[in-house]
Amino acid sequence: MANDLHTEGFSDPLSNPGAANAAIARMLSEGAQVAKPEIALPAGGQFRLPGGYVSGGGDYNNARYEAEVRELTGADEEAITKARNGGIGRFIATLLACGTVSVGNEHSSATLLNNLLLGDRDMLLLEIRRATYGDEIVWDQYSCPHCGEEFRLSVTLDEIPVRRLSHADQRVFEVELRRGRKAFVRLPIGADQEAILAIVDRATESEQNTLLISRCLISVIEPDGSENAVSGNPDFARSLGIVDRQRILDSIEEKQPGPQYNEVKFTHDSCGKEVPLFIGAGDLFQGL
């Protein structure tokens, strides 16, 4: 054998299969010359937030709208299914933490996610769902609430209407109360949602509403124009009249941007009736 072919140590697999296999095994165990398996980066997506992220303290004119999410991986699945045992709040928080890459020019963090409007968090969930499972949500046996017929129903994510704020400053607004008073209110953010979800198992709906109002009601303006700061005061939220509380809650609901899951409807061909479709986080992530 000619030395310039660098065949020194070469084992012809046909004449000496044992030596060739041993050489391959040695190479694999050393790992030196074996190409590492390529691990594809999870698929992701970029999109615009419907509300806008205003970082701590916040100038509404500097709201950021660009967001990026990625496909959930097996490691995420393990974390998310484990978090599920801790309740819906932990489940959603972990989904968002796993799937969110960045908002504006900031990497995702717990602080960032807690400062996002609920509608922006809902939008992130929708896009994480799209990156992970695709556009189509399928119910194999959907039962029509009018005629009872079971059929396969599919809805694409683009059929879910998205409400957008025309300006980031719309997250704070006035609500007319009874007897000439006005409330100055802000839209709830992730931190509010987490606080409410933390008590959801042991608190009544009224108690949850008290907590939400006490967090989101900034001040009350009296008919004479004097303004009293009442933020973070559950006793004040309890002292409000029932109608005033409802007006505040309705305004929050009406103004929250994001995917409007309760506005999806379709007409069932067989019975000709309109069916409202309620899509929750469980439907978006049917596998988890």
Ligand SMILES: [Zn+2]
């Ligand atoms: Zn029907």
